[in-house]
Amino acid sequence: MKASPQMQARxxxxVxxxxxxxxLAHRLRTLPEQTDIDRMEARLPALQEAVVRTGTEVSDLQREVARAEAAVQLVRDRAARDRQRLESGTGSAKDLQALQHELESLGRRQGVLEDEELEVMERAESAEAAEREARGALDEHSARLAELRAVRDEKAAxxxxxxAEVEGGRTALTAELPADLLALYERLRAQLGSGAAALQQRRCGGCRLDINAVDLGRIRAAAEDEVLRCEECGRILVRTPESGL
Incomplete structure (x- = not known):
């Protein structure tokens, strides 16, 4: 294959x-913020589940408080009616005595129910505090995650x-190169990671191996426009003023 020294140098x-x-592609894949984002996104479901769980507990306890309040109120209403009947003096002495006993029983029952109501209310308050804490943790976590995503997106952009600018320069450069030379370069780049290397101080800049005397003699004898290959790695070997020939 033939190509001018200028095209080979290009x-x-x-490269x-x-x-x-x-x-740049590596930097894009390894942005430090992405590591933190991945870690925080992995933790997000647990924080969301905690909010749902504590919220459900609060709702259950609020219903339990409502039932306890209703039970206490029912006893109070019954006691109020009995007290009204007792104070009116209507009925026989036996009936009035029964009302008095029932009031005493209702009083004891009311005390028990009020204690139960207080215990449920305390549990509800604790659950509400846990829910606030869970929501606060989720909000803080979500805000930090949004900040990291914004920084990542800004850096990525x-x-x-x-x-894109470098790729534009590459497109312009490849348009200058002979088609056969470019095709060889691209094939080698796909195989080796880079398609060409400079010959520097009698060493291939691709595989970093010294060129032996026989191959150096062949290189010296080659025409300037002959496209040479490294015998070790196969890359296009570009002669430069620093080749040491």
Missing amino acids: LLDL DLDTTVNQ AIEAEK
Whole structure:
């Protein structure tokens, strides 16, 4: 294959551009914020579940409080009616005595129910505090997660813009290269990670191995427009003023 020394030298510019694109793609994949985002997103379901669980407990206890209040009120209403009948003096002495006993029984029952009501109310207050804490933790977590996502997106956008600019330069450069030279470069790049390397101080810049004397002799004898390959790694070997030939 033949290509002018100038076109061969442009392959090294293409290598630099491809290296930059790969570095930018790596930066995009390894943004430090993404690690924190992944960790926080993994924890998010547990925080959401805690809010649902504590909210359900609060609702259950509020219904229990309502039932306890209703039971206490029922006893109070019954006692109020009995007291009214007792105070009116209507009925026989036996009936009035029975009312008095019932009032005493209702009083004891009311005391028990009020104690139960107080205990349920205390449990409800504790549950409400737990729900507030769970919601606070979720809100704080969500706010921090939103901040991290915003920072990540801002950094990613900047990297994407830089990558697009470099890729635009690559497109312009590849348009200058001979089709056969570019095709060889792209095939080698797919196989080796880079398609060309400079010959520097009698060493291949791709595999970093020294060129033996026989191959150096072949390189010296080759025409300037002959496209050479490294015998070790197979990359296009571009001669430069620093080749040491």
